[in-house]
Amino acid sequence: xxxxxxxxxxxxxxxxxxxxxxxxxxxxxxxxxxxxxxxxxxxxxxxxxxxxxxxxxxxxxxxxxxxxxxxxxxxxxxxxxxxxxxxxxxxxxxxxxxxxxxxxxxxxxxxxxxxxxxxxxxxxxxxxxxxxxxxxxxxxxxxxxxxxxxxxxxxxxxxxxxxxxxxxxxxxxxxxxxxxxxxxxxxxxxxxxxxxxxxxxxxxxxxxxxxxxxxxxxxxxxxxxxxxxxxxxxxxxxxxxxxxxxxxxxxxxxxxxxxxxxxxxxxxx
Numbered sequence: 001x002x003x004x005x006x007x008x009x010x011x012x013x014x015x016x017x018x019x020x021x022x023x024x025x026x027x028x029x030x031x032x033x034x035x036x037x038x039x040x041x042x043x044x045x046x047x048x049x050x051x052x053x054x055x056x057x058x059x060x061x062x063x064x065x066x067x068x069x070x071x072x073x074x075x076x077x078x079x080x081x082x083x084x085x086x087x088x089x090x091x092x093x094x095x096x097x098x099x100x101x102x103x104x105x106x107x108x109x110x111x112x113x114x115x116x117x118x119x120x121x122x123x124x125x126x127x128x129x130x131x132x133x134x135x136x137x138x139x140x141x142x143x144x145x146x147x148x149x150x151x152x153x154x155x156x157x158x159x160x161x162x163x164x165x166x167x168x169x170x171x172x173x174x175x176x177x178x179x180x181x182x183x184x185x186x187x188x189x190x191x192x193x194x195x196x197x198x199x200x201x202x203x204x205x206x207x208x209x210x211x212x213x214x215x216x217x218x219x220x221x222x223x224x225x226x227x228x229x230x231x232x233x234x235x236x237x238x239x240x241x242x243x244x245x246x247x248x249x250x251x252x253x254x255x256x257x258x259x260x261x262x263x264x265x266x267x268x269x
Contacts, residue, residue, distance in 0.1 A: 014054075015050045020062055034082035034083075035082075036080045037077040037080070038059075039077050040076070041059075044059075044077075063078070066084050066087040067080070067087075085176065085177055093184065103237065103242070104243065104245055106178055107182060107230065107238060108246050110175065110178045110182060111226075111230045111249045112249065113171055113175040114226045114230055115224070116171060116223065117159075117171050117172070118166075118214065119223040120168060120219070121163075121166045122216075123217060124165060124166065124167050125214060129164060130165075133165070133211055133214065136161055140155060142154075143200075148191040148200065151203075155203065158207060162214070163176075186234070186237045206228060210229065224250075227249050227250060234246075
């Protein structure tokens with residue numbers, strides 16, 4: 001053994017975890033499909049050669065993760081469910097709440113996702129989808145006077161319209177989950193902020209620029225405007241020490257034309 005090489009103790013894997021892994025692997029391979037049934041509890045005990053309590057714990061984990069559903073008194077085995085964003089959302093919320101993922105990381109990830117969605121929407125949208133985006137911008141303008149809650153609903157409708165126009169369901173899903181997690185962490189602060197109306201008006205202005213870029217088919221401008229919009233809306237809630245990662249995503253926006261502006265902006269964070 002090389003001098004200085006050290007290994008850390010291994011953690012034993014519980015049997016129920018192996019059952020969970022096998023079921024999830026079968027789903028990944030396509031051997032199990034939504035609507036299929038797992039074998040009965042008794043059959044699972046025999047197939048895995050484990051105790052009934054181990055099978056029940058595995059099924060509890062699978063149900064908690066949104067993979068299967070068991071009905072009391074159902075003579076059939078647990079039903080395999082279609083994919084839902086609920087499990088992904090739960091994991092993201094859990095990560096954020098235990099400080100494994102910072103607010104800065106969540107916001108910067110959303111800036112990346114939103115920028116990509118807007119770039120695709122600018123290049124791929126249909127006339128009907130563009131009209132839908134225009135209508136949501138009008139709704140956002142009306143909602144400014146109605147308050148943050150109504151504005152947030154109209155804002156969500158805009159991003160959903162952009163997501164559909166991007167023709168990428170995975171971007172839509174991830175963006176939806178990250179957006180909900182971020183808002184769940186700071187929505188109360190925004191709604192109670194004395195600058196709430198100012199933030200909404202600033203956001204509305206940015207969304208209009210995004211729409212103009214999408215209408216013009218300028219994907220790069222749409223992406224840049226989207227990232228700038230999110231930065232201006234959320235950066236104030238991110239600790240100053242963590243804002244550099246957000247600022248780095250703005251280097252191809254208006255600051256890119258003037259490096260001095262970018263330097264000054266970073267120094268003022």
